[in-house]
Amino acid sequence: MKARVLSGVQPTGNLHIGNYLGALKNWVKIQYDYESIFCIVDLHAITAYQKPEELRSNIHQLAALFIASGIDPKHSSILAQSSVPGHSELAWMFTCVTPLGWLERMTQFKAKSEGQEIIGDGILQYPVLMAADILLYQAKIVPVGDDQRQHLELTRDIAQRFNSLYGETFVIPETKLPLVGARVMGLDDPTAKMSKSATGAGHAIALLDDPSAIRKKIMRATTDSNPTVNFGNAGPGVVNLLSIHQAFTEWTDGQMRTHFEGMRYGDLKKTVAEAVVEGLAPIQAKYKEITADPGYVPSILKEGAARVSPIAQETVELTKKRMGLYSLA
Numbered sequence: 001m002k003a004r005v006l007s008g009v010q011p012t013g014n015l016h017i018g019n020y021l022g023a024l025k026n027w028v029k030i031q032y033d034y035e036s037i038f039c040i041v042d043l044h045a046i047t048a049y050q051k052p053e054e055l056r057s058n059i060h061q062l063a064a065l066f067i068a069s070g071i072d073p074k075h076s077s078i079l080a081q082s083s084v085p086g087h088s089e090l091a092w093m094f095t096c097v098t099p100l101g102w103l104e105r106m107t108q109f110k111a112k113s114e115g116q117e118i119i120g121d122g123i124l125q126y127p128v129l130m131a132a133d134i135l136l137y138q139a140k141i142v143p144v145g146d147d148q149r150q151h152l153e154l155t156r157d158i159a160q161r162f163n164s165l166y167g168e169t170f171v172i173p174e175t176k177l178p179l180v181g182a183r184v185m186g187l188d189d190p191t192a193k194m195s196k197s198a199t200g201a202g203h204a205i206a207l208l209d210d211p212s213a214i215r216k217k218i219m220r221a222t223t224d225s226n227p228t229v230n231f232g233n234a235g236p237g238v239v240n241l242l243s244i245h246q247a248f249t250e251w252t253d254g255q256m257r258t259h260f261e262g263m264r265y266g267d268l269k270k271t272v273a274e275a276v277v278e279g280l281a282p283i284q285a286k287y288k289e290i291t292a293d294p295g296y297v298p299s300i301l302k303e304g305a306a307r308v309s310p311i312a313q314e315t316v317e318l319t320k321k322r323m324g325l326y327s328l329a
């Protein structure tokens with residue numbers, strides 16, 4: 001049996017080339033080596049207020065972008081987290097075995113709650129729900145970025161604590177993050193990771209940006225005071241543009257150097273922009289094709305939920321049984 005891989009993305013903001021090159025592109029590559037589950041984590045999204053209509057349409061858009069990027073819904077399950085009740089059920093059971101101190105220590109919690117007058121309980125519970133996402137399917141491999149490492153470690157701690165209190169129940173997921181993609185930085189500020197929540201117009205390239213928007217953003221990207229590309233001494237903005245190009249084209253380091261060393265920044269930007277336009281064209285075409293039928297994406301989400309539900313139900317039943325909770329099954 002193939003090992004199970006699970007990852008999640010929040011249906012908030014616009015998916016951008018950082019999400020694609022850093023995560024999705026790798027998921028596409030490895031999906032057939034595993035039993036793959038890709039979860040649109042709408043329950044995590046509501047830890048911050050979401051306009052209901054917007055949230056629902058973001059869920060559909062994200063599912064469509066997964067498919068357009070190459071996730072094969074015939075093989076991989078794509079589902080909305082809230083459509084499988086086991087995520088919430090397991091999260092509560094985990095809440096009850098998780099020491100408060102573990103949650104208060106999370107760097108993401110500290111960052112999100114700092115200076116806030118009102119701190120939603122959901123912000124604190126966020127990683128418990130993430131643990132439930134993973135352990136509900138007994139997933140072994142969790143391809144996430146380095147910023148999620150602490151949450152993954154907490155998931156292991158919760159699983160171990162549960163297992164020691166109630167007996168072996170959960171598979172402990174691996175901590176190694178096997179799929180490091182490109183780390184894409186903001187175009188306007190190459191010292192910060194490209195982010196969905198950053199508001200600057202020139203910060204990120206969304207997967208659905210049209211060619212003229214892509215060109216405009218890249219032509220305005222921050223570089224440095226050198227006149228031309230110098231591989232030995234390139235500032236973070238130039239490094240970022242080069243790594244975006246390399247991630248799209250999959251050129252070797254040698255090819256990159258031969259092509260770009262000594263190139264003027266204006267020409268570098270033009271070349272990178274064309275690589276991005278070309279790299280996104282098939283994704284955008286596929287997106288257009290699959291969203292032309294408004295019934296298609298909802299049918300995929302339904303199919304995904306139906307495929308994983310038996311696994312979720314089995315885990316929830318087992319967990320309830322271990323804890324002595326009441327079951328009609």
Ligand code: TRP
Nearest residue numbers: 006007008009041130133134144
């Ligand atoms: N917290 C993750 C992020 O912001 C999203 C996420 C939720 C997730 N549940 C998950 C990732 C389960 C991997 C597995 O990126």
